[in-house]
Amino acid sequence: MLTQDLIKHVTGEYDLEVVQLLALTALEIPSIMNLDMCINLKELNLSSNSLKTIGAGLSTLTKLSRLDLSNNLISSLSPADFEPLGKSLTFLALEGNDITDVDDLYSFTSLVNLKTIYMKRDELTNPCCGHPSYFVKIVKAFEDNVEGLTILDGESFQLKGAVGDVSGSDGMLKPDEGYTKPLPVEKWLDNVDIENVAPLAESFEVKDAEEQLQEELTEVDIKLKRARASMKVANNEIERLKSL
CATH class of the missing domain: 1.20.5 (Single alpha-helices involved in coiled-coils or other helix-helix interfaces)
Structure with a gap:
């Protein structure tokens, strides 16, 4: 369980308000709690635990810039999970969880300064990442991102977006028509009198x-x-x- 005594033991700090970095990995922690006093926390790593939800456990961490919740048991996301982190969070790792509903990605809307997000990395992924409209949902979720998302799942977000335009009610990517239209065929023999065409000149050989x-x-x-x-x-x- 995530307790204040555990935080003090790991960080060596008695005053939790001075803690800026906290890594509690592979401890089978079932829920995020008792972080109320860590108001100056900037980096939090809770990867490889047993978290099923995020909940209100991050509500006081308004200065948090990096959050790693990868390789847990999180099955759903809520906009309320990230609202307290809206202006501060720049890095988020969620790969290796069980997030299935692709519409849960809209929970990231409040993260207006996020630069990097991982929903999948190497063999760690989420079921929603296999949905055909996964990338489109990410694009829409970060429409209000002030500086612009830079890295998605280890790849350039801008480069991935350049492959097509987001359109259609089905949430699918529509390819750039300028690159999918067939090349025009020049019918250069239409106006030629085939019967009176002079024989080709003998070859140089x-x-x-x-x-x-x-x-x-x-x-x-x-x-x-x-x-x-x-x-x-x-x-x-x-x-x-x-x-x-």
Whole structure:
């Protein structure tokens, strides 16, 4: 159980008003309570306990900036859970719980300065994270966020939002139509008289082969003429010798 004596023992502080950091993990704590005097608490880690609800246990923690409730048994959220933390909370971890109703995400509406939220991380998640409109509900929940949510489940919130526009009553993402329309097809043969189209010019390869063959034939012809001239000279020499 979360008691003031436990807090004093863990922090080593007798005056709970001076406590700013408190980590009570894996202690099977069933509920959030006895934090009334920790009015200057800035970071609270209650991960890996047995919490089933958040309730009013955080109502006096108006300076809390980081809250880790991951890996518990929390099955539902209420707007009243986070209203006292609306202006102070910048980091919230809820992965590894049993939050099922995707509409419970609207409970984050009052967190106008939240920068980072984890509903799932690695193998720790919540059933609502598998809902088709999970991201859309998150977007709507943080519409009034003054500075803008930066990290959602370890990824850039702005980058995830750039993949599509939120629209439709079904809460689904609508892709940017500029990237989903089929490319226009240019019908460039519509105005062409196919029957009178001139044959395509011979390829450069064919022309090169013909020119090379012609050069080779010309060279053979020249050699042949030279051979005939040589034979004629030889015959004339033979005839001259016979006449002697």
